[in-house]
Amino acid sequence: MSATSSLPPEQRIVVTGVGATTPLGGTAPETWEGVLAGRSGITPLEMDWVSKYELPVTFAGQLAVKPSEVLAKVETRRLDPTSQYALIAAREAWADAGAPEVDPERLAVAVGSGIGGVWTLLDAWDTLREKGPRRVYPLAVPMLMPNGPAAAVSLDLKARAGAHTPVSACASGAEAMALGASMLRSGRADMVVAGGTEAAIHALPIAGFAAMQALSTRNDEPTLASRPYDVARDGFVLAEGAAVVVLETLAHAQARGATVYAELAGVGMSADAHHVTAPEPEGAGASRAILEALEQAGMQPGELSAINAHATSTPVGDVAEANAIRRALGDAATSVPVSATKSMTGHLLGAAGSLEAVLSIYSVRDRLAPATINIDELDEQIPLDVVRGEHRPLGDGDAPVSVLDNSFGFGGHNVALLFRTV
Numbered sequence: 001m002s003a004t005s006s007l008p009p010e011q012r013i014v015v016t017g018v019g020a021t022t023p024l025g026g027t028a029p030e031t032w033e034g035v036l037a038g039r040s041g042i043t044p045l046e047m048d049w050v051s052k053y054e055l056p057v058t059f060a061g062q063l064a065v066k067p068s069e070v071l072a073k074v075e076t077r078r079l080d081p082t083s084q085y086a087l088i089a090a091r092e093a094w095a096d097a098g099a100p101e102v103d104p105e106r107l108a109v110a111v112g113s114g115i116g117g118v119w120t121l122l123d124a125w126d127t128l129r130e131k132g133p134r135r136v137y138p139l140a141v142p143m144l145m146p147n148g149p150a151a152a153v154s155l156d157l158k159a160r161a162g163a164h165t166p167v168s169a170c171a172s173g174a175e176a177m178a179l180g181a182s183m184l185r186s187g188r189a190d191m192v193v194a195g196g197t198e199a200a201i202h203a204l205p206i207a208g209f210a211a212m213q214a215l216s217t218r219n220d221e222p223t224l225a226s227r228p229y230d231v232a233r234d235g236f237v238l239a240e241g242a243a244v245v246v247l248e249t250l251a252h253a254q255a256r257g258a259t260v261y262a263e264l265a266g267v268g269m270s271a272d273a274h275h276v277t278a279p280e281p282e283g284a285g286a287s288r289a290i291l292e293a294l295e296q297a298g299m300q301p302g303e304l305s306a307i308n309a310h311a312t313s314t315p316v317g318d319v320a321e322a323n324a325i326r327r328a329l330g331d332a333a334t335s336v337p338v339s340a341t342k343s344m345t346g347h348l349l350g351a352a353g354s355l356e357a358v359l360s361i362y363s364v365r366d367r368l369a370p371a372t373i374n375i376d377e378l379d380e381q382i383p384l385d386v387v388r389g390e391h392r393p394l395g396d397g398d399a400p401v402s403v404l405d406n407s408f409g410f411g412g413h414n415v416a417l418l419f420r421t422v
Contacts, residue, residue: 017097061239061346169409174353239346283324
């Protein structure tokens, strides 16, 4: 029995609800089905501003289901897309958890975003320049605030134990889950709704990421553009969406008879302190986060069943993460199956870590590692057991299954979440 599983139920953190809206589907199950089908959610951009600004990248991972098909009209008018996505995912996760009766003073929210309400901010700026200050929408400020999504979910669920917004670039959603686990262990809340959201498919972010040569420019073959670990990868594919989970202690879940997906058995966080955008090339900081997650879970590297990698499809980032995995796992690094689901979803920035956490949770539940698509030739600088072609079954019989979810962000943020069977 591992160190964490021997902890009392009051200290063990479990997932009892999941929700998501992504380029692969309007719900978490639909998204998982898309992953298992090996389907790409990347499509051409058809907005007029693509040609107006002569953007060098003309595709992205756009939502499969528009918020207007799910939310009330007043909600789409009064909430920035980041908050709309978060609200959709949170409501699904809450319903999936059984919409439990809980004291509002004991219910908390943690929803991160890497960029925040960029659509509201830039639309308001256009209105100011073209029509003057009196025409700026009165709700512009609360809509553009990075904490707007957390506030929207808190208001919707009447969560009063806290509404928090980690802003850690592409590690934001994963850090929100880490914060949620910490709140539960410290006794600040009985349940936490945690995840990430992003709505940055806008001309300015695209132009900015393209200017720094971070985006793939495969405009003629968008479904093949996100290709983690392939020798011909040329950048990440921008995507949008949200993913949210419901966290509670095992004792609380058992007391209310909840269905448990998986245990959040380990959390690791670190900072590279190396460069504002480039990862530390040897993976020193990221490996510390991985080792911390393993240590908290009471596990040895060789006991890990699989990894859902950050794997954005950038030439430098994929190698740095591979180095981090090898540094942390040692000899076990070449035998642990590695999946790169961004090959299908694209990169959801602040929602990436939470989406990949949801996919890792499903991997634990279904005991399989999904296959990575778009790898024609594996980069020899990445000597990992990358899952390709067929999905990989995990575990023998009823043996415990564990999946590590890596999330790294500009600024040197590193978060590792370890999920496993209860």
